[in-house]
Amino acid sequence: MIDLKNVSRVYQVGSGKVYALNKATLHIDAGEFVSIVGPSGSGKSTLMNIIGCLDIADSGTYLLDGIPIEDYTETELAKIRNRKIGFVFQSFNLIDKLTAEENVELPLIYRGVGKAERKARVAEVLERVGLTKWSHHLPTELSGGQQQRVAIARAIVTKPSLILGDEPTGNLDSKTTGEIMEIFRELHEQGNTIMLITHDQEIAEQASRIIHIRDGVLSEVSI
Amino acid sequence: MIQSFKMALKSIAGNKLRSFLTMLGIIIGVMALVILVSLVSGATGSVTDSIFSLGSNLLTVTISDDKGAPINLQTLNEWMEKDGIGLIAPSGETSATARYEGNSGSVTVYGTTPPYETINGLSLLLGRFIKSSDVDNHTNVAVINETAATELIGYTDCIGEEVSLDGVKFTVVGLLEDDEKSLTAVFGRGSVVAYIPYTSLMRLSSEATSNITSFSVSAETDMATAEAAVTSLLMERFDQDDDAFTVSSRDMLEDAMSDVTSVLMILLGSIAGISLIVGGIGIMNIMLVTVTERTREIGIRKAIGAGRGVILQQFLLESVVLCMFGCAIGVFLSWAVLRIISVVVSSLSISFSLEWNVVLIAVGFCFLIGIVFGLYPANKAAKMEPVEALRYGG
Structure with missing residues (x-):
């Protein structure tokens, strides 16, 4: 489902070049639960941005569901992100002025889903993350764990091919971390493809497959 | 579209003082335009009436x-x-x-x-x-x-x-x-x-x-x-x-009168138009600030699937809505001021009422200003790189 071949991303720093990603090759099948582990500055975020279609590789090929990503314009990429990727960020990245419900609804609005269907799907995913009671609250009125659950609801409401978590538990305490990881495990059991990026070995080990990244180079650890 | 409209209203309401100050330029511009032109046309109306009352079969001869x-x-x-x-x-x-x-x-x-x-x-x-x-x-x-x-x-x-x-x-x-x-x-x-x-x-x-x-x-x-x-x-x-002499008739007076008033209207209209443009620059300024402040929000929206067009539309709509709000307030205040003037000078038997033509022109002009001065900030927002925008301030 995800097929990276010799993907590199180079940043110009001063007069030298820094390889944030150096000939990375990676294959992930549908239904897998993968974690990418590495220290900060290892190129994890770059990898996530490329897999999440937020950024384009300088060289190599990336096929997402068989679609070669580097051929698309920005607006087409936005469409692909909307349909195929669900993002869960470390800092939640909810829109402050919108209620939990409206935040979850937003990707469906961008997709052009009708109002009745939107409402039904939003209610369904909010129930799934256990926030039905909080649907009319603003993010600032919610706890970190609740905000992250809204973010997960927003990520799954479009039924994406891939749920992409960038340090999703990085800002949470251990109890809430446990709750959030439980939701990810459930989503995996229901057949979703999940990719978590983390620097926390413990979180990483909850996945069925662990990939290490260091200085832009990937290496797989078999469990 | 309806969603973007709601978003625009929310964002304007979310920062009331700033929105009001931004609109002030438009409000003053619209008031200047509507009040001045209405006053001129009210005064012209009564002068024309009095010229009319001179009678149609009348010539005035002056010998110099x-x-x-x-x-x-x-x-x-x-x-x-x-x-x-x-x-x-x-x-x-x-x-x-x-x-x-x-x-x-x-x-x-x-x-x-x-x-x-x-x-x-x-x-x-x-x-x-x-x-x-x-x-x-x-x-x-x-x-x-x-x-x-x-x-x-x-x-x-x-x-x-x-x-x-x-x-x-x-x-x-x-x-x-x-x-x-x-x-x-x-x-x-x-x-x-x-x-x-x-x-x-x-x-x-x-x-x-x-x-x-x-x-x-x-x-x-x-x-x-x-x-x-x-x-x-x-x-x-x-x-x-x-x-050695002048012969003047009512027609000639009317012609002269309408020449004078149309020049006056164009003059006042352009002065008011300039103040509207200044108001538009205020809108552009604040929209640029808004776009910068909301860089992260733009990043989030792009990540979850908003294309350039959607972001452009959102910010453009916000600037147009801001302008139209200012316009509506300006028209309302103009109406109030004209009512007050009419009462104050009621002894002169001149009626100063809102000129609907001018109101229409003001509305159209405000709309245009919202588009023209909103386009650059909205385009700036639309062109942001999602990765950069998401990293902003976080």
Whole structure:
């Protein structure tokens, strides 16, 4: 489902070049639960941005569901992100002025889903993350764990091919971390493809497959 | 689209003070445009009305240089017989101090002949107008208007009373209805008026002599014929020199008036337009700040699937909504201000109402400003790289 071949991303720093990603090759099948582990500055975020279609590789090929990503314009990429990727960020990245419900609804609005269907799907995913009671609250009125659950609801409401978590538990305490990881495990059991990026070995080990990244180079650890 | 509209309203409401200050430029611009143009058109309306009330069969002739061939009452009587010309009446004007018992006041005195009443469409309430015999005999009789009667004598039933004008006693023989639509009444001054025989005026004031410098003419059949007839008579008398006199008709006054007002409207309109553009620059400035402040939000929206077009539309709509809000407030305030002005100057009988044409122009202009000045900030937002935007401030 995800097929990276010799993907590199180079940043110009001063007069030298820094390889944030150096000939990375990676294959992930549908239904897998993968974690990418590495220290900060290892190129994890770059990898996530490329897999999440937020950024384009300088060289190599990336096929997402068989679609070669580097051929698309920005607006087409936005469409692909909307349909195929669900993002869960470390800092939640909810829109402050919108209620939990409206935040979850937003990707469906961008997709052009009708109002009745939107409402039904939003209610369904909010129930799934256990926030039905909080649907009319603003993010600032919610706890970190609740905000992250809204973010997960927003990520799954479009039924994406891939749920992409960038340090999703990085800002949470251990109890809430446990709750959030439980939701990810459930989503995996229901057949979703999940990719978590983390620097926390413990979180990483909850996945069925662990990939290490260091200085832009990937290496797989078999469990 | 509806969603973007709701978002725009939310974001404007989310920062009320800033939104209001931003709108202030537009509000002031719209008020300037609507109020100024409405005032001009209100004033023009009443002046045009008063020009209209001068009557359609009226020409006014002013002589600036008599070339040694002055016109006197005899000449006018001869000219009245000519084809195309109806009636002719001289008009001399002076201002005098009127006294009646203990009261005194300034009065505008017109010296004329009987046809004046018909030519100018005056309406008598009591008594009679000046007669030919009064003119022949230099009789000291006066026809006064209602204002003069009430202000000077104290009551309107004043036929037979004696009023002194600059020390000369005149008997009041007639009472005229106030001409509310006259130019002088519009501007609220000099409405105390007395008409006396032209010959009596010659004795009263050195400004009037037997050489008549101003007279009014009515048409026998139509204006154009009368104007041609009068002009040819004057040309003949003054050696074909058309600089020696002017013949003006209501049409000419109207034309001149509309020229003046359209220039005035364009001038005021462009000044107000400039202030609207300044308001637009304010909108652009604050939209740029908003886009920078919301960089992260733009990143989030892009990550979950908003393309360039969607972001562009969102910020463009916000700037247009901001402008239209300002416009609506401006129109409302203009309406309120015009109502207040109308009440304050109600004595002038001029109606200052909202000019809907101008309101439409203001709305259209505001919309355009919202688009033009919103385009650059919205485009800046739309072109942000999602990765960069998401990293911003976090």
